Amino acid sequence: MFSNTLAQIAPNHFDYMDIFDLQMVSNPEISPDGKLVIYEKHQFDVMTDKRMSNLWLIGVDGKGHQPLTSGKKSHGGVQWHPEGDRFLYVSSEEGSSQLFVYWLDSGRKASITNLSHSPSQVQWSPKGDQILFRMFVPEPSTSIGNVPRPPKGATWEQDAIYIDDAVYRFDGRGYLQKGFQQIFTVSAEGGAPVQHTDAQADHSNVSWSHDGQAILFTANYRANSEMDPNNEQIYVMDISSGQKEQITSNRGPHNQPKMSPSGNMIAFTGYEDRFVGYQQSELYIIDTDGSNERVITGSIDLDIGAIHWAGDGKGLYVGYQEKGLAKIGYLDLNGTLTELATNLGSATLGRPYAGGSFSVTHQGQFAFSSVTSQRPSQLSVGSHKGREKPKTLTSYNEEFFETTLVGQVEEFWVSSSVDDFEVHGWIMTPPDFDPSGSYPLILEIHGGPYSAYGPQFSPELQLMASQGYVVVYTNPRGSTSYGEEFASYINGNYPSEDYNDLMDAVDYVVDQGYIDEQRLYITGGSGGGVLTAWAIGKTDRFSAAVVAKPVINWYSFVLNADNVPFFSKYWFTKKPWEDPDQYHRLSPISLVGNVTTPTMLLTGEQDYRTPMSETEQYYGALKLQGVESSMVRIQGSSHGIASKPSNLFRKVAYITGWFDEYGGQGN
Numbered sequence: 001m002f003s004n005t006l007a008q009i010a011p012n013h014f015d016y017m018d019i020f021d022l023q024m025v026s027n028p029e030i031s032p033d034g035k036l037v038i039y040e041k042h043q044f045d046v047m048t049d050k051r052m053s054n055l056w057l058i059g060v061d062g063k064g065h066q067p068l069t070s071g072k073k074s075h076g077g078v079q080w081h082p083e084g085d086r087f088l089y090v091s092s093e094e095g096s097s098q099l100f101v102y103w104l105d106s107g108r109k110a111s112i113t114n115l116s117h118s119p120s121q122v123q124w125s126p127k128g129d130q131i132l133f134r135m136f137v138p139e140p141s142t143s144i145g146n147v148p149r150p151p152k153g154a155t156w157e158q159d160a161i162y163i164d165d166a167v168y169r170f171d172g173r174g175y176l177q178k179g180f181q182q183i184f185t186v187s188a189e190g191g192a193p194v195q196h197t198d199a200q201a202d203h204s205n206v207s208w209s210h211d212g213q214a215i216l217f218t219a220n221y222r223a224n225s226e227m228d229p230n231n232e233q234i235y236v237m238d239i240s241s242g243q244k245e246q247i248t249s250n251r252g253p254h255n256q257p258k259m260s261p262s263g264n265m266i267a268f269t270g271y272e273d274r275f276v277g278y279q280q281s282e283l284y285i286i287d288t289d290g291s292n293e294r295v296i297t298g299s300i301d302l303d304i305g306a307i308h309w310a311g312d313g314k315g316l317y318v319g320y321q322e323k324g325l326a327k328i329g330y331l332d333l334n335g336t337l338t339e340l341a342t343n344l345g346s347a348t349l350g351r352p353y354a355g356g357s358f359s360v361t362h363q364g365q366f367a368f369s370s371v372t373s374q375r376p377s378q379l380s381v382g383s384h385k386g387r388e389k390p391k392t393l394t395s396y397n398e399e400f401f402e403t404t405l406v407g408q409v410e411e412f413w414v415s416s417s418v419d420d421f422e423v424h425g426w427i428m429t430p431p432d433f434d435p436s437g438s439y440p441l442i443l444e445i446h447g448g449p450y451s452a453y454g455p456q457f458s459p460e461l462q463l464m465a466s467q468g469y470v471v472v473y474t475n476p477r478g479s480t481s482y483g484e485e486f487a488s489y490i491n492g493n494y495p496s497e498d499y500n501d502l503m504d505a506v507d508y509v510v511d512q513g514y515i516d517e518q519r520l521y522i523t524g525g526s527g528g529g530v531l532t533a534w535a536i537g538k539t540d541r542f543s544a545a546v547v548a549k550p551v552i553n554w555y556s557f558v559l560n561a562d563n564v565p566f567f568s569k570y571w572f573t574k575k576p577w578e579d580p581d582q583y584h585r586l587s588p589i590s591l592v593g594n595v596t597t598p599t600m601l602l603t604g605e606q607d608y609r610t611p612m613s614e615t616e617q618y619y620g621a622l623k624l625q626g627v628e629s630s631m632v633r634i635q636g637s638s639h640g641i642a643s644k645p646s647n648l649f650r651k652v653a654y655i656t657g658w659f660d661e662y663g664g665q666g667n
Contacts, residue, residue: 010431012404012405013404013430013431016653017046019645020046022397023041023376023396023397024042025041028357028358028369029078029080030365030366030367031080032082037379038078040347050072054071054075055069057104062393068102074092075090081124085103085104087101096118097119098119099122113190117138126212127212129187131188134184137181137195139180140178141162170608171609182203197217199219201219201220204218205256208259210260210262214237214239215237216236217237218234218257220232230566231252233246233252234248234266246290253273255268255270259288261309261312261313266287268286268307269305275569276491276492276570277450277488277490277571282298283316285333297335297337298335300337310362314332315330315333317366318331319344321354321452325342326356326454327342341368341380341390344358347369348456350640351473353454354454356371356377366383367380368380371457374401374409374457376397378396379393411455412508414504416477416501417500419497421489424474424482428464430466438516440515441469442469442471443502443523445502445522445532447524449478452481453479464656469664470509472509474501474502474505477498478527499534520543521664522535523548523655526639529610532545532548533552534588536595537591537594543597543659544658545600546601547601547615548641548651549602549604549607551614552589555580556613556617557614558572558576560611560614593625597627598627598658601629602634603633605637607637619631634650634651
């Protein structure tokens with residue numbers, strides 16, 4: 001059984017190896033005068049199974065399009081010099097990640113650092129004479145006991161690893177080295193960096209003051225900071241004296257502190273922490289002396305993302321998501337939000353999560369990565385002046401899509417069978433779709449759970465559609481971008497009626513008349529894995545299921561995931577042993593006795609977010625229950641399975657292969 005995981009795909013349909021032909025745009029940076037844009041062009045190398053990114057330059061008029069770097073290394077983190085004649089970027093082209101400066105007039109570049117760890121949050125000072133960044137600084141490892149050393153020539157086992165930190169491993173990073181993120185500056189000409197912080201705390205959200213005399217950052221300096229996450233405060237540090245002033249005092253989180261152009265105000269995002277799974281992120285303004293803190297977005301029922309001050313200090317350019325779409329807006333200090341651009345997207349191989357990146361000048365010209373449901377991310381530009389309609393400058397992949405068919409995507413809304421909520425979703429039909437036909441359906445559920453799908457190009461779902469499946473994806477309650485009430489409904493109540501929202505979406509699509517009700521399938525990853533396992537404990541309507549990287553038992557999860565101090569504190573009201581019924585009631589393992597659906601488990605071997613132990617215990621339970629089941633362990637993968645093309649192939653192939661075994665293949 002299940003001998004061939006690679007089903008036949010029609011020659012002109014989007015296929016696995018087509019991934020290596022795609023080119024995508026990411027992280028565009030517009031020049032200070034608004035005339036040029038540098039962006040990252042992402043591709044995937046078939047020989048190394050890795051993503052690579054190179055830098056390209058183009059005028060906002062579409063002219064002068066040219067590469068600035070080449071090769072199979074990754075180049076990114078572009079930051080324009082204030083004068084616009086050069087830019088800095090981060091690259092591993094000489095081995096480890098270093099800071100490089102590129103001069104536009106000569107086309108020459110030079111590395112200006114010799115760093116031991118990768119820099120991040122890199123920024124020029126307002127005058128362009130210094131560069132600010134943060135970098136990990138290791139601390140001595142600790143141990144106890146007095147272990148004898150082996151005699152000369154003896155072969156002993158390697159030393160034990162002594163761990164006394166609550167967060168000792170993290171998904172995508174593995175087991176953590178002791179140390180903290182510290183703040184550095186380096187001269188624009190290069191040389192030895194100057195370390196400005198040394199406290200035993202991570203320093204984040206670094207930015208310059210308006211005059212370059214101080215640095216803004218966030219940190220949690222409390223003695224119990226490791227067990228008290230989400231409580232960073234904003235500080236301003238004088239760069240010459242090193243003196244720090246704490247600006248905020250309310251419980252965090254406080255993110256993205258940015259000083260206004262005049263230096264009299266600081267904008268930041270955050271909320272007053274209520275210790276729940278989801279709270280909406282607001283935009284705040286506070287005077288630089290720490291007084292007169294106020295919420296600007298009180299009347300806007302949307303999360304605020306990236307923020308950038310306008311040059312006149314009368315408002316900010318902000319990123320936000322609304323109904324599954326990532327957008328750019330202008331927010332004045334009275335709280336009025338004006339939409340400037342929509343359909344931001346990212347250079348992803350995976351599922352269709354809403355998102356994207358943008359940059360903006362002080363005068364309001366902006367560049368962003370844009371996307372549609374049919375095409376990967378491209379470069380678009382626009383301007384706040386005159387409310388010019390954004391235009392797209394690149395057209396990567398057009399020749400490829402002239403000969404390759406992908407699934408069409410249709411939006412739908414369905415009324416909840418539970419209450420007054422409206423549930424938003426999308427239907428992806430197979431290439432060569434015939435509405436008079438009868439197709440198998442895959443319900444694909446997003447993770448998070450506090451996140452959102454949108455009409456983004458998704459190679460992962462397109463590969464499913466190419467094999468003859470109608471793929472349905474939705475934003476059930478708990479999803480962001482639909483207001484705080486909708487997202488916070490599942491606080492302490494997950495899974496719950498989000499299951500009903502998913503079933504309502506399936507009913508809606510079945511009612512369209514082209515779905516074979518005997519060939520319904522369900523899958524999802526992370527939070528989607530939770531809901532998949534929950535759903536098959538509630539219904540037997542699905543012919544097969546694939547539960548990917550799930551949480552099966554909340555009791556074991558909060559003690560074994562990579563962020564132990566966070567999950568029990570924010571997703572539950574008590575520790576597991578204080579209220580085990582609360583954890584069991586919301587755990588899919590509580591419903592395993594009802595499951596009859598053939599079920600595959602699929603998880604990355606190095607997944608520390610939803611550890612393999614969650615998958616293993618559900619697999620064991622299904623075997624004890626006599627349910628047809630299997631387990632797939634994706635090698636070389638953490639929680640983000642789609643980060644490597646070959647593992648994306650394996651994920652999709654095993655999912656569709658399992659469904660094919662239970663009647664799914666073909667129209």
